[in-house]
Amino acid sequence: MDIDDHISNRAATSHRRDGGSPPDELNQILRAGSTTGPEIDVFGRAEEEEEGVLDRLTRLWMDERSAPDILLWPGLMVEEVLDKLQAQSEMVEHLQSDPRTSEEEHFRIVLIQTEAERVRYLLRSYLRTRLYKVEKYAAHIIATPDLRGRLSVIELSHAERYQEMLKKHFEVCALNGIPENLRSLTDNEPGVPEMVTRPNLDQPVFVRAKKRCQPVTLTNGSTLEMERGDIHLVRYRAIEHLVRLGDAHLI
Structure with missing residues (x-):
């Protein structure tokens, strides 16, 4: 692309x-x-x-x-x-x-x-x-309908072509020389690191509320209430839906 x-x-x-x-x-x-x-003020001191x-x-x-x-x-x-x-x-x-x-x-x-x-x-x-x-995250995106829907037509086409080229590269370099039952690039066996790279949704991020948001449940079970302009350091998983809705922004 x-x-x-x-x-x-x-x-x-x-x-x-x-x-x-x-x-x-x-x-x-x-x-x-x-x-x-x-002008944008990430700390929310002035925003229309x-x-x-x-x-x-x-x-x-x-x-x-x-x-x-x-x-x-x-x-x-x-x-x-x-x-x-x-x-x-x-x-x-x-x-x-x-x-x-x-x-x-x-x-x-x-x-x-x-x-x-x-x-x-x-x-x-x-x-x-x-x-x-x-x-x-090409392999993960291709296998996840929700993520596929987030891409543009050009991005999705690029992800599919990129993953196909990567697969052919691995086959030529190594996979063709090992037993067929060991050639999968998407195996997810217990106790073995995942072969498909996925985003870490538990990554901590700084988030600022654009408006008063619904209470957010954190991973420890506690509840976080966010007023407009509030800034917090939380795991992305807890506030992902607020970012997608536009109720909060990452800084």
Whole structure:
């Protein structure tokens, strides 16, 4: 799976936008790049209910990097980010080629391009994090319907091809030379380390409540109540459902 295809393939369908004065178009870019609320504060000191696209992408990136298992693929949001980046790139290109664009406006365009590169870096990091999990847990994901449903079509196809190539590699290197009853790559015998790599759902994570959450039952049987903005260090298994529902975020 080529990560850059998620970003670069928009160029194939791009078109030049004409009309409008440079200052008007520049202001339009600046407004499109802004978010609806203040910058993200992971400690919850200031946060509004409505988040901009960049805010949502940042939170998804933080959740994905901190969660031990793979989370649901946000296809619509990623498409929205890519569309905005493509539209911004086209408009900046038009302004740069317009002789009416002043030196001051060229400087502002540089700032806009810098911000766009920051978003592209964030998106690439997010996709690479998911790709790492897809390859690490490929066999487990393929055998688990719930996890298969969390992947995009491209990710699932990559997981299946990756696992097939890994199986053929093991067969050529070692498995073809041992008895057939010992060639399985998915055996789970008692007292023997598992052959299929699975995420450790008991991994401790820092979690912040986005709103007041339902009481959480911990592994020791005690109950944890989380108010909005509360931060706790707990096992991921206990709060997995809150992260999937969007009621809490990992930090």
